[in-house]
Amino acid sequence: MARTDLQGTLDLLVLKTLASTGALHGYGIVVHIQRVSDDLLRVEEGSLYPALHRMEQNGWIKSEWALTETNRKAKFYRLTEAGKRELAKAETSFDELVKGVRAVLRYA
Amino acid sequence: MSLIRRVMNLFRHSQVNREIEAELRAHIAMRTEENIAAGMPPETARRNALLRFGNPTSMREQVAGADAALHLEHVAADLRYAGRQLLHSPGFAFTAVITLAVAIAANAVVFSVLNALVLRPLNLPGARSLYSIEQTGEPVNSYPDYRDLRDRNRTFDGIAVYNFNDAGFDAGGNPQRSYIYEASGNYFDVLGVHPYLGRFFSSADEHGPNSAPYIVLSYSFWRTRFHGDPAAVGRTAEVNRHTFTIIGVAPRGFRGSELMYAPDFWLPIVEQQQIDGTSTLDNRNDRSLWLIGRLKPQVTVAQATGDLATIAAYLKKTYPVTDDGIRFSLARPGLAGDMLGGPARAFAAGLMVLAGLILLAACANLGSLFAARASDRAREIALRVALGSTRRRIVRQLLTEALLISAAGGACGITAAVILLRGLSAWQPLPQFPVNVPVNPDATTYAVAAALALASGLLFGLAPLRQVFGTAPWEVVKSGMRATGRKKWFTMREVLLVVQIAACAVLMTSSLVALRGLERSLHSDFGFEPTRALVVDTDLSMADYRGDRIPEMQRRMIDSASALPGVGAAGIIDNLPLGLGWSITSVYRQGTTDFRTATEAAEPAQYSITPGYFAAAGTTLLAGRDFTWHDDKNAPLVAIVNREFARKVFGGLNHAVGSRFIAGAKGKTVEVVGVVEDGMYISLTEDPRPAFFRPMLQVPLSSTEMVVRTTGDPAAVAPLLDQAMKKLDDAMPFGLMTWERQLDSALFAARVATIALGVLGLLGALLAITGIFGMASYQVSRRLREMGIRMVLGAGNRQVLRAALGSAFRLLAVGSGAGMLLGLAATRVLAAIVYQASPRDPVVLAGTVAAMLLVGLLATWAPAQRALHVNPSMLMREE
Numbered sequence: 004m005a006r007t008d009l010q011g012t013l014d015l016l017v018l019k020t021l022a023s024t025g026a027l028h029g030y031g032i033v034v035h036i037q038r039v040s041d042d043l044l045r046v047e048e049g050s051l052y053p054a055l056h057r058m059e060q061n062g063w064i065k066s067e068w069a070l071t072e073t074n075r076k077a078k079f080y081r082l083t084e085a086g087k088r089e090l091a092k093a094e095t096s097f098d099e100l101v102k103g104v105r106a107v108l109r110y111a
Numbered sequence: 112m113s114l115i116r117r118v119m120n121l122f123r124h125s126q127v128n129r130e131i132e133a134e135l136r137a138h139i140a141m142r143t144e145e146n147i148a149a150g151m152p153p154e155t156a157r158r159n160a161l162l163r164f165g166n167p168t169s170m171r172e173q174v175a176g177a178d179a180a181l182h183l184e185h186v187a188a189d190l191r192y193a194g195r196q197l198l199h200s201p202g203f204a205f206t207a208v209i210t211l212a213v214a215i216a217a218n219a220v221v222f223s224v225l226n227a228l229v230l231r232p233l234n235l236p237g238a239r240s241l242y243s244i245e246q247t248g249e250p251v252n253s254y255p256d257y258r259d260l261r262d263r264n265r266t267f268d269g270i271a272v273y274n275f276n277d278a279g280f281d282a283g284g285n286p287q288r289s290y291i292y293e294a295s296g297n298y299f300d301v302l303g304v305h306p307y308l309g310r311f312f313s314s315a316d317e318h319g320p321n322s323a324p325y326i327v328l329s330y331s332f333w334r335t336r337f338h339g340d341p342a343a344v345g346r347t348a349e350v351n352r353h354t355f356t357i358i359g360v361a362p363r364g365f366r367g368s369e370l371m372y373a374p375d376f377w378l379p380i381v382e383q384q385q386i387d388g389t390s391t392l393d394n395r396n397d398r399s400l401w402l403i404g405r406l407k408p409q410v411t412v413a414q415a416t417g418d419l420a421t422i423a424a425y426l427k428k429t430y431p432v433t434d435d436g437i438r439f440s441l442a443r444p445g446l447a448g449d450m451l452g453g454p455a456r457a458f459a460a461g462l463m464v465l466a467g468l469i470l471l472a473a474c475a476n477l478g479s480l481f482a483a484r485a486s487d488r489a490r491e492i493a494l495r496v497a498l499g500s501t502r503r504r505i506v507r508q509l510l511t512e513a514l515l516i517s518a519a520g521g522a523c524g525i526t527a528a529v530i531l532l533r534g535l536s537a538w539q540p541l542p543q544f545p546v547n548v549p550v551n552p553d554a555t556t557y558a559v560a561a562a563l564a565l566a567s568g569l570l571f572g573l574a575p576l577r578q579v580f581g582t583a584p585w586e587v588v589k590s591g592m593r594a595t596g597r598k599k600w601f602t603m604r605e606v607l608l609v610v611q612i613a614a615c616a617v618l619m620t621s622s623l624v625a626l627r628g629l630e631r632s633l634h635s636d637f638g639f640e641p642t643r644a645l646v647v648d649t650d651l652s653m654a655d656y657r658g659d660r661i662p663e664m665q666r667r668m669i670d671s672a673s674a675l676p677g678v679g680a681a682g683i684i685d686n687l688p689l690g691l692g693w694s695i696t697s698v699y700r701q702g703t704t705d706f707r708t709a710t711e712a713a714e715p716a717q718y719s720i721t722p723g724y725f726a727a728a729g730t731t732l733l734a735g736r737d738f739t740w741h742d743d744k745n746a747p748l749v750a751i752v753n754r755e756f757a758r759k760v761f762g763g764l765n766h767a768v769g770s771r772f773i774a775g776a777k778g779k780t781v782e783v784v785g786v787v788e789d790g791m792y793i794s795l796t797e798d799p800r801p802a803f804f805r806p807m808l809q810v811p812l813s814s815t816e817m818v819v820r821t822t823g824d825p826a827a828v829a830p831l832l833d834q835a836m837k838k839l840d841d842a843m844p845f846g847l848m849t850w851e852r853q854l855d856s857a858l859f860a861a862r863v864a865t866i867a868l869g870v871l872g873l874l875g876a877l878l879a880i881t882g883i884f885g886m887a888s889y890q891v892s893r894r895l896r897e898m899g900i901r902m903v904l905g906a907g908n909r910q911v912l913r914a915a916l917g918s919a920f921r922l923l924a925v926g927s928g929a930g931m932l933l934g935l936a937a938t939r940v941l942a943a944i945v946y947q948a949s950p951r952d953p954v955v956l957a958g959t960v961a962a963m964l965l966v967g968l969l970a971t972w973a974p975a976q977r978a979l980h981v982n983p984s985m986l987m988r989e990e
Contacts, residue, residue, distance in 0.1 A: 049164075052134070078133075
């Protein structure tokens with residue numbers, strides 16, 4: 004059974020973003036998700052940062068301070084090996100969720 | 112590691128907050144820039160960025176909250192909470208801490224002993240390449256053989272020889288008995304030690320007999336006798352009335368090449384003539400010296416053994432009379448070769464296994480204690496899970512409690528172990544010999560103890576987890592039911608408990624058997640009567656008595672002792688039976704001309720005695736006569752033999768008196784004039800051993816023991832005897848004690864075994880009690896409600912007790928039965944150490960059963976009380 008919730012979905016989005024971009028800071032993640040989803044998804048800052056710190060404590064991502072292109076110091080996040088495994092799990096889980104919800108919508 | 116990070120975070124708490132703030136500020140700044148780039152005026156751009164972000168303070172707290180889940184502050188909070196929880200149930204905490212402390216202390220002590228005796232025998236540089244060289248299974252060699260080994264080997268960097276002795280030491284005024292090593296010149300070089308002060312003697316000092324009158328003091332002797340005065344080096348001192356120069360002090364902690372013998376000083380073995388009065392250095396047949404060699408680098412034990420075999424072949428061919436059948440082998444040094452080392456190592460390893468079992472048992476007990484506790488707290492935990500606490504939080508909570516217990520238990524255990532080991536290191540088991548076992552704990556001991564405590568903490572801490580999470584929380588909350596699993600035939604816990612009860616019963620049986628054996632030893636027939644007798648231990652050569660002056664002085668000692676009031680008889684013997692020294696001589700039938708092992712008639716113990724010894728010792732003369740003072744060197748050579756000797760050599764008591772035999776290869780023919788009863792001579796567990804006695808006037812010796820038989824309390828005679836001896840010669844060092852005290856050395860092994868087994872038996876019992884206690888309280892708390900209902904329905908105390916404790920007692924019965932059977936088998940091994948150790952002793956069997964019943968009663972008392980005092984109405988209302 005797919006176990007997922009809204010928080011899980013946010014984690015999935017963040018992990019996927021970091022997987023495709025390498026290292027990115029919080030603001031970059033917000034912008035990336037918004038752009039890639041054609042403005043359909045807008046990540047709330049109020050949820051993003053606690054989620055980032057929680058994932059870091061879980062060992063899925065790690066952070067370091069570095070300079071942005073505009074020479075500003077920012078905290079960059081990067082996927083760890085554990086994060087990659089978590090991402091794979093979360094993707095499967097999400098696929099099942101979508102399938103399940105579709106099935107319910109079709110027959111209900 | 113994350114824990115380190117957490118600790119760091121704790122110290123930089125404000126810094127963490129600053130970091131979060133900086134991260135959030137960077138975000139707002141970037142959003143503002145983007146907004147400006149998109150064409151907003153700066154003020155609006157910033158407002159927009161802040162608006163999207165929401166309340167920065169609450170945001171910062173949320174982020175910090177995500178970080179905080181694993182902060183050390185929470186570990187501290189967990190610890191505080193766990194501490195409070197444990198204080199709420201002091202009985203549980205106390206039992207758990209004591210159980211663990213006992214197991215850790217036992218393991219630390221036994222490990223230290225193992226470490227001291229087996230793992231690092233000699234605390235010397237490169238000790239791994241040091242080996243004792245044994246000859247035909249005995250750790251002693253002759254000096255001429257030693258010279259051949261030293262000069263002909265190709266596999267040793269060096270081989271040193273040494274011997275133990277005692278000597279009168281006088282550095283001005285006060286002569287005292289001291290204990291020494293006589294060692295070859297290369298001794299210190301082979302061992303690789305360097306002097307603390309001055310210099311050591313070396314091979315360059317040896318120029319034949321009596322050429323090197325030097326002594327090297329041990330550090331502790333230098334501290335006690337010379338108060339650590341550096342000027343002691345260079346001074347002279349009298350050793351057995353011969354002048355020696357103190358040339359150096361050995362480093363602290365260096366006690367020579369034997370682990371348990373702490374000498375006062377070392378002197379060159381070429382001085383043997385001066386010290387002993389005689390020299391054995393030219394006698395290839397006198398094997399009394401100990402060899403230690405250092406292997407060359409990269410030489411294996413097998414190569415060295417092969418090399419020694421070549422030398423043995425040469426010796427056999429060159430000296431067929433003395434070295435026939437000789438072979439050499441290597442043994443780990445430090446414990447008198449394999450003679451003491453073999454049994455000591457086996458004993459230490461056996462103890463370690465037992466200690467390991469105790470630790471396992473302790474873990475099992477703690478597991479069931481924790482399980483009982485978790486069961487009592489099932490509701491609390493279920494409630495917490497239901498209220499949203501994560502499993503992780505609860506696991507952490509339980510583990511914190513377990514670790515707190517293991518830290519406390521480990522600390523108590525290590526403290527107890529250190530105290531015990533200090534005592535053991537200071538213990539001098541043999542009153543007349545400087546023997547002790549230095550087993551001070553080292554870093555390895557502490558590390559092992561701490562690791563054991565931690566590992567067992569995790570082990571028993573995790574035990575109840577399955578039980579906690581195996582039950583659905585809603586079930587527990589709903590029904591208030593204690594965790595009910597499927598009933599299996601055996602749970603792991605029950606198996607462990609049975610094993611541990613069995614181990615406890617084994618230890619009980621063994622220690623009772625040992626105790627009974629020891630008790631019997633104390634009252635067995637030694638062939639002499641140690642009660643109401645005093646022993647004066649002298650070596651007349653220490654006061655420079657030589658030649659004819661020795662027997663003359665011995666006679667004066669006997670006469671002055673016999674004249675004291677309260678003294679029945681007095682006599683002198685060279686070595687007390689069951690004492691530390693003995694001598695074995697081959698005897699041959701009259702007319703033998705070919706002296707080989709195959710032609711000898713017996714290998715009896717040989718003693719040299721004065722007239723009056725048998726009367727003083729309480730040994731019964733069975734036939735013939737005692738010696739008189741006329742059996743001197745001008746009279747025909749005579750001997751008195753024991754019954755076993757008479758049986759073996761002459762075919763019976765009646766044929767002995769008047770018969771003759773040859774004492775020693777190519778020895779003199781002596782005539783038997785008397786037969787005495789059999790006795791014990793070398794060890795309490797020996798088979799009947801032939802022995803013969805020669806008159807001291809015909810076999811004179813300077814180092815002797817005078818036995819003084821008292822008619823009343825020996826303590827009353829002792830001061831008189833002390834005065835009388837001092838009056839004879841105030842420069843003569845002597846020792847005075849009761850014969851019973853002197854016998855301690857014979858009982859030493861049996862005593863150590865009994866004490867060790869007794870202590871382990873007690874520990875085993877303690878653990879069995881906590882184990883059964885844990886199990887029984889678990890059962891009772893699981894079924895408390897059921898008990899209440901049964902009582903309401905009219906069940907009597909007996910039914911309630913059976914329901915509550917039946918399974919605990921069943922386990923006790925099964926475990927005790929198995930343990931006693933094993934114990935009966937195990938005590939066969941004990942027979943080698945303890946006199947007449949027989950497991951088929953009704954006292955032992957009854958004692959074990961009684962002890963196990965007592966264990967059961969003690970362990971189930973509190974749970975039984977709890978079960979009986981259930982208040983059904985209270986219990987029902989609670990639900």
